[in-house]
Amino acid sequence: MFAVASAAVLVTMTLALTRAMLGPTVFDRVLALNMFGTKTVLLISVVSFMSGRTDFLDLALLYSLMNFIGMVALLRFTTTGTFSEESL
Amino acid sequence: MNLIEFAILGLLATTAVTIARIRDLWAAIMFTGIYSFLSASWMLLLDAPDVSFTEAAVGAGISTVLMLSTLALTGKVEKAPTRFSPMPLLVVTVTGCALVYGTLDMPPMGAADDPIHLHPNPGFVERSQADMHGLPNVVTAVLASYRGYDTLGETTVVFTAGLAVLLILRRSTDGTAKPDGTAESNE
Numbered sequence: 001m002f003a004v005a006s007a008a009v010l011v012t013m014t015l016a017l018t019r020a021m022l023g024p025t026v027f028d029r030v031l032a033l034n035m036f037g038t039k040t041v042l043l044i045s046v047v048s049f050m051s052g053r054t055d056f057l058d059l060a061l062l063y064s065l066m067n068f069i070g071m072v073a074l075l076r077f078t079t080t081g082t083f084s085e086e087s088l
Numbered sequence: 089m090n091l092i093e094f095a096i097l098g099l100l101a102t103t104a105v106t107i108a109r110i111r112d113l114w115a116a117i118m119f120t121g122i123y124s125f126l127s128a129s130w131m132l133l134l135d136a137p138d139v140s141f142t143e144a145a146v147g148a149g150i151s152t153v154l155m156l157s158t159l160a161l162t163g164k165v166e167k168a169p170t171r172f173s174p175m176p177l178l179v180v181t182v183t184g185c186a187l188v189y190g191t192l193d194m195p196p197m198g199a200a201d202d203p204i205h206l207h208p209n210p211g212f213v214e215r216s217q218a219d220m221h222g223l224p225n226v227v228t229a230v231l232a233s234y235r236g237y238d239t240l241g242e243t244t245v246v247f248t249a250g251l252a253v254l255l256i257l258r259r260s261t262d263g264t265a266k267p268d269g270t271a272e273s274n275e
Contacts, residue, residue: 014099059128070148
């Protein structure tokens with residue numbers, strides 16, 4: 001069951017990567033990247049349950065935090081085009 | 089498990105080629121984020137959670153923000169190459185072949201008679217349970233406790249470097265742009 005779940009997650013990751021490559025607009029790519037990060041978290045969770053090492057779940061937490069930070073930075077740059085201090 | 093590793097390596101290769109070929113730098117930064125996530129999960133599959141932790145925090149988190157800050161100061165589109173130059177392709181191919189040739193000498197992963205398992209490791213495995221009050225991970229014990237002073241030194245060096253860069257950048261903006269030295273926040 002875990003193997004099927006991880007295969008499905010990998011297929012979804014491939015689809016998200018394809019969308020990020022093709023994506024004509026910025027928002028396709030942002031959504032694809034966000035989805036890719038989420039799928040990474042899912043893959044780590046599934047793999048850690050499959051191999052019985054559930055202490056890897058901390059890493060999944062860190063990944064979701066990093067995904068959020070990267071996404072906020074990307075979107076801020078997309079809207080304002082700068083990181084100067086008055087835009088914060 | 090092997091199939092997952094092959095799939096992740098395939099996705100890594102695809103992402104790397106995309107990063108090299110894409111001209112929109114904003115999208116390239118986005119693909120480096122994907123690359124970091126992929127390589128971190130691959131390191132996790134190789135049983136290196138500490139390296140994976142660092143890769144996720146530094147590669148996917150901080151370096152994305154840093155590269156976007158760089159992009160805010162420069163242009164968003166890379167200039168297209170005017171002609172095909174075979175020299176970089178040749179250098180990359182030769183280096184890759186040399187690296188693959190080098191891996192042929194490495195012992196198989198997880199073999200019990202690897203040098204790493206014979207020489208320093210047994211002592212760490214035997215002592216870390218008692219020394220570290222039962223930490224489940226020997227690598228964490230070595231990194232965080234046995235090498236504690238080393239890590240403290242590294243952190244001091246990195247902190248000093250970051251402080252120096254901040255001081256230099258802060259003075260140049262104050263001198264040229266606008267006299268606004270009250271803001272304390274930084275990325």
